[in-house]
Amino acid sequence: MERMTFDLASSSLTEMNTFLHKGLEEGDKRHISVLNPDGAHNIAVGLNQPVTVEVHGHAGYYAAGMNKHARVVIHGSAGTGVAENMMSGTVHVKGFASNGAGATAHGGLLVIDGDAGLRCGISLKGGDIVVGGSVGSFSGFMAQAGHMVICGDAGDALGDSLYEAVIYLRGNVKSLGADARFEDMTDADYATLAELLSKAGLEHDPKSFKRIASARSLYHWNADANQEY
Amino acid sequence: MDIKPVSFKRVSREESASFDRSVIDYIQNAAAHGLYEIRGMGAKRKLPHFDDLVFLAGSLSRYPLEGYREKCVTKTILGTRFAKKPLELDIPITVAGMSFGALSANVKESLGRAATEMGTTTTTGDGGMTPEERNSSKTLVYQCLPSRYGFNPDDVRRADAIEVVIGQGAKPGGGGMLLGQKVNPRVAKMRTLPQGVDQRSACRHPDWTGPDDLAIKIQELRELTDWEKPIYVKVGATRTFNDVKLAVHAGADVVVVDGMQGGTAATQTCYIEHIGIPTLAAVRQAVDALEDLNMKGEVQLIVSGGIRSGADVAKALAMGADAVAIGQGILYALGCNSETYIQDGQHLSALEGYDALGTQPGFCHHCHTGKCPVGVTTQDSLLEQRLQPDVGARRVKNYLKTLNMELTTIARACGKQNVHHLEREDLVALTLEAAAMARIPLAGTRWIPGFEGP
Numbered sequence: 001m002e003r004m005t006f007d008l009a010s011s012s013l014t015e016m017n018t019f020l021h022k023g024l025e026e027g028d029k030r031h032i033s034v035l036n037p038d039g040a041h042n043i044a045v046g047l048n049q050p051v052t053v054e055v056h057g058h059a060g061y062y063a064a065g066m067n068k069h070a071r072v073v074i075h076g077s078a079g080t081g082v083a084e085n086m087m088s089g090t091v092h093v094k095g096f097a098s099n100g101a102g103a104t105a106h107g108g109l110l111v112i113d114g115d116a117g118l119r120c121g122i123s124l125k126g127g128d129i130v131v132g133g134s135v136g137s138f139s140g141f142m143a144q145a146g147h148m149v150i151c152g153d154a155g156d157a158l159g160d161s162l163y164e165a166v167i168y169l170r171g172n173v174k175s176l177g178a179d180a181r182f183e184d185m186t187d188a189d190y191a192t193l194a195e196l197l198s199k200a201g202l203e204h205d206p207k208s209f210k211r212i213a214s215a216r217s218l219y220h221w222n223a224d225a226n227q228e229y
Numbered sequence: 230m231d232i233k234p235v236s237f238k239r240v241s242r243e244e245s246a247s248f249d250r251s252v253i254d255y256i257q258n259a260a261a262h263g264l265y266e267i268r269g270m271g272a273k274r275k276l277p278h279f280d281d282l283v284f285l286a287g288s289l290s291r292y293p294l295e296g297y298r299e300k301c302v303t304k305t306i307l308g309t310r311f312a313k314k315p316l317e318l319d320i321p322i323t324v325a326g327m328s329f330g331a332l333s334a335n336v337k338e339s340l341g342r343a344a345t346e347m348g349t350t351t352t353t354g355d356g357g358m359t360p361e362e363r364n365s366s367k368t369l370v371y372q373c374l375p376s377r378y379g380f381n382p383d384d385v386r387r388a389d390a391i392e393v394v395i396g397q398g399a400k401p402g403g404g405g406m407l408l409g410q411k412v413n414p415r416v417a418k419m420r421t422l423p424q425g426v427d428q429r430s431a432c433r434h435p436d437w438t439g440p441d442d443l444a445i446k447i448q449e450l451r452e453l454t455d456w457e458k459p460i461y462v463k464v465g466a467t468r469t470f471n472d473v474k475l476a477v478h479a480g481a482d483v484v485v486v487d488g489m490q491g492g493t494a495a496t497q498t499c500y501i502e503h504i505g506i507p508t509l510a511a512v513r514q515a516v517d518a519l520e521d522l523n524m525k526g527e528v529q530l531i532v533s534g535g536i537r538s539g540a541d542v543a544k545a546l547a548m549g550a551d552a553v554a555i556g557q558g559i560l561y562a563l564g565c566n567s568e569t570y571i572q573d574g575q576h577l578s579a580l581e582g583y584d585a586l587g588t589q590p591g592f593c594h595h596c597h598t599g600k601c602p603v604g605v606t607t608q609d610s611l612l613e614q615r616l617q618p619d620v621g622a623r624r625v626k627n628y629l630k631t632l633n634m635e636l637t638t639i640a641r642a643c644g645k646q647n648v649h650h651l652e653r654e655d656l657v658a659l660t661l662e663a664a665a666m667a668r669i670p671l672a673g674t675r676w677i678p679g680f681e682g683p
Contacts (some may be wrong), residue, residue, distance in 0.1 A: 042452045061445045066453060100435055105434040
């Protein structure tokens with residue numbers, strides 16, 4: 001397999017991103033190493049081919065943003081909005097992730113080995129997120145579809161205004177958000193969870209997780225509309 | 230002997246100014262239902278507006294051009310600051326962002342076709358890009374909204390420009406709203422929502438907070454599009470001077486300022502009427518901000534919110550806008566609030582539809598119900614057929630053409646060979662309010678209330 005390296009200490013981010021958009025062939029599976037990322041923002045955004053990109057160090061905001069098809073591994077921590085609006089592929093953060101990790105992801109899998117900050121999985125639209133550690137407050141806010149697996153604890157207002165996304169939580173939650181509730185795990189939940197844990201390389205027992213989903217009482221804003229005094 | 234109570238004829242029939250019939254009706258509705266009112270369109274109250282300005286055209290001291298014959302350029306370029314591929318429009322009049330969901334697919338197609346024929350742009354709106362729109366509109370602006378419904382990098386790549394929407398003039402600080410009756414299977418799928426839910430969009434973006442973050446977000450969109458496409462930032466008019474400066478700081482190529490007359494398909498009436506500032510005040514603040522940063526001309530300004538006529542366009546341009554965007558005017562051109570809808574050349578009555586909504590042509594603001602009697606703001610499979618794309622495209626094209634003719638004829642009267650040469654000096658104000666807000670002297674005086682001089 002073809003390998004190549006971009007050293008961000010000597011070449012520009014835009015040069016690299018432009019190559020990743022325009023220099024690859026349809027179905028390109030080459031392996032790309034990014035050296036000295038040094039917290040740069042917008043590393044490998046808008047990928048559209050099944051390449052593997054390994055970032056050796058910390059990434060800034062929006063690493064692997066809007067990813068399609070590619071596999072991106074960050075050997076370090078990631079800033080705000082890692083894998084935001086991902087469509088497909090996988091993004092694996094070996095360290096910690098900041099706020100809004102996996103925000104609005106429509107597809108694909110985001111794995112964070114460490115903890116994630118505030119609003120992890122906000123407005124999730126079908127993607128899957130597995131967090132090895134804990135997540136900050138307002139995680140899963142307005143999440144519409146997809147799954148979030150939290151192996152540690154969660155902060156305040158977990159799953160506030162949830163739509164159809166489902167959250168699996170192993171640790172404790174400080175508080176649930178409006179309209180989020182604990183529900184019984186079904187066989188389908190155990191199967192989904194086991195598969196996500198296995199993809200993320202985690203060995204927790206699915207039986208140790210709780211399911212959080214929407215009570216659907218906010219789906220219609222005018223729940224009292226029929227009253228007439 | 231009968232003692233009659235003293236009767237004051239006038240007072241016994243005097244309506245209260247503070248509690249008039251419409252206020253009483255509002256209070257009694259609130260009491261009956263315990264809900265606020267939601268409706269479509271923009272502010273209905275009377276506001277200082279472009280009507281309160283007039284042009285000083287050519288005479289002895291200035292030299293007019295022949296109204297029909299002499300050249301008057303309308304070409305408009307947007308996105309010259311950073312984008313490798315700025316947009317070159319034939320006219321400075323664009324179609325404002327309106328969502329598929331709020332509008333039917335037929336309407337989206339009509340707008341795209343009309344705009345393409347006139348050499349201008351359309352803009353997607355909340356809920357993503359439809360093929361009808363992309364295929365019909367040659368130059369399409371793709372909105373990046375807080376909800377990110379249907380937001381897709383393939384559509385970013387397919388777009389000609391990206392507009393990051395911070396707010397909307399009808400409801401600055403509020404998110405979008407699409408009531409359940411408009412969330413049909415196609416809309417639900419595009420937005421990844423259960424069918425029929427009352428969809429209320431987020432009011433803040435999910436992955437950034439504040440202007441410094443926005444700068445990085447804009448950079449992401451630039452990196453993703455290899456710095457080719459212009460990036461707009463749209464704000465609802467509130468603290469416009471500061472907001473425009475921050476948008477420029479964040480790296481916008483184009484700033485869109487939407488005043489409080491700007492429309493919506495659905496939002497709380499208390500937002501529509503009580504949040505935001507009039508377009509007239511907003512344009513001036515926006516231009517002040519660009520001038521203060523020495524960015525006039527480098528960052529382009531698009532103004533929207535109650536632009537109706539070629540005169541409005543001319544006044545916005547004279548005040549310093551580079552282009553305007555029109556939403557409601559376009560809807561009216563399509564037949565919104567008309568007594569009839571057109572099917573294969575025949576005018577058919579829509580009155581029953583208005584009646585069912587408890588309204589009449591001329592007053593309807595029921596976009597939020599999805600029961601538009603003329604098929605414009607609906608997702609109903611029968612009602613949407615009332616607007617045929619051929620008819621819609623022709624009517625919108627005619628409207629844009631009329632506006633452009635009015636604009637150029639006014640510019641010529643003011644002696645300008647290019648509509649972008651219209652200037653503040655060409656305008657005077659008719660009211661104190663307009664003079665103060667627009668910072669343009671009251672007609673026949675040099676007086677600008679509240680302005681001490683440069």
